[in-house]
Amino acid sequence: MRLVDHDLCSFCKTDSENILHVFYECQTVSNFWQKVENFINSHFDSNLRITKYSVMFGSDSNTHIVNHILLLAKRFIYISSLQQISPSFDRFLTSIKDICKIEQFIANKNNRYNDFEKKWKELPLTIL
Numbered sequence: 424m425r426l427v428d429h430d431l432c433s434f435c436k437t438d439s440e441n442i443l444h445v446f447y448e449c450q451t452v453s454n455f456w457q458k459v460e461n462f463i464n465s466h467f468d469s470n471l472r473i474t475k476y477s478v479m480f481g482s483d484s485n486t487h488i489v490n491h492i493l494l495l496a497k498r499f500i501y502i503s504s505l506q507q508i509s510p511s512f513d514r515f516l517t518s519i520k521d522i523c524k525i526e527q528f529i530a531n532k533n534n535r536y537n538d539f540e541k542k543w544k545e546l547p548l549t550i551l
């Protein structure tokens with residue numbers, strides 16, 4: 424196990440790293456969330472505002488896929504912090520595409536393609 428001798432944020436290296444900072448308050452993460460918010464609002468019927476609440480608990484006024492993307496974004500931030508690299512929106516988009524392909528494969532295998540299409544239909548094919 425690798426241990427660091429400081430408590431500084433994995434991204435900005437200036438503030439103390441705690442859950443709220445690393446997932447919401449950090450400027451590096453804030454820039455990432457802004458791109459996620461723009462992506463969601465431009466591809467879904469959504470007027471999402473990224474807040475502390477939506478980051479921590481998801482959005483209660485959005486669809487299943489929007490909350491899934493928020494959850495994937497938090498996982499992506501966590502993995503990026505372990506790797507000590509800034510969360511890149513382009514890499515995040517690639518990871519969404521990979522997860523979509525995995526769910527498509529599983530849906531095909533289990534004869535549940537309609538469920539897959541219902542969930543992912545709002546994303547244009549050019550994205551996926």
Ligand SMILES: [Zn+2]
Binds near residue numbers: 433435445
């Ligand atoms: Zn930070």
